[in-house]
Amino acid sequence: MKLAIRAVLSVILVFAPGLAGAQATDPGDDKTMVFTPGDPEMAAATARALASLDEFLALSEAPPAGAERFKLKVKVRDGNITEHFWVVPFRRTETGFVGILSNQPAEVRNVVLGQNIEFTREDISDWGYKRNGRQVGSFTVCVMLKRMPKEEADSMLENYGFDC
Template sequence: MRLFLATLLVWALPHISVAGDETVQFDSDDPLMTAAMSAARETLASFLDHTRGNGAWLHPDAEMKVALHTTAAARQLYDVAVEIIWVSDIERNGETFTGRLANDPNMLGDLQFGDQVSFTQAQIRDWSLPGADGRMFGHYTTRVVLDRLPPEQAAGYREYLSETPAPAGWRP
């Protein structure tokens, strides 16, 4: 089975999407991507603690990368079970989250950029939060993808990332 990861550019250009957003495919058992998602989930509790907003809303600049089930056609034709995509404008209601797609999906049927989706904590694969300097914490999966990009393109993206994925003092 393969995973379909949405582009990394959402954090560089918040809430702007171009039709046909690029994706990067990984095998579901890719060791680097699996380790990145595991590390992101290890700091997820700290992320959630530090992004609580008023009421059920999370910090307005917080985003999560979420695994959503692809259509039956995508599963059959491409052997892709989930598309992992950025979600913004996140609200929490007990064990369920809702938010808006921050990329144009490729294998989620009629869903498109800006559509509302619901998901559980188990579906969260990564998170993003800007630091005081504007550079992005989180993006564990993005950091893996960068190694597969042309060096000059990856260098440009690295400028937007914080030096470490999690702020100092966050518990793993």
């Protein structure tokens, strides 16, 4: 049996400027898409994010003017199910990272929206931030947008400043 990986895209909390904390999101605004393990486009997007992770982390620690909303996408496993979530905000710890889970789980039951979670570098699958109103990074989101209905994807590209 092939296991599916769920990738989560939170429209309100992750991309809307000025929202702080997980309480600001409406769980109904999360978009969940299923990707099979090894999906070539998603694997390429994750590889691209991980190849530039060190530069992103350095930037997040000393943000330039106009840069905000630094976020990491991390995988959470619950038995045989893996789901990916944005963590906003996050910070480094001695053993990895900690941050607030910013999406409503669709499949996993071992975490909840707004929970502080600890994770390691190996759990990271993407990163992103806003610079002067435009999204930087969020490589996996661009893959997801390609598979969404055109009207919905076009709206997100325009309203949230993606350059996919």
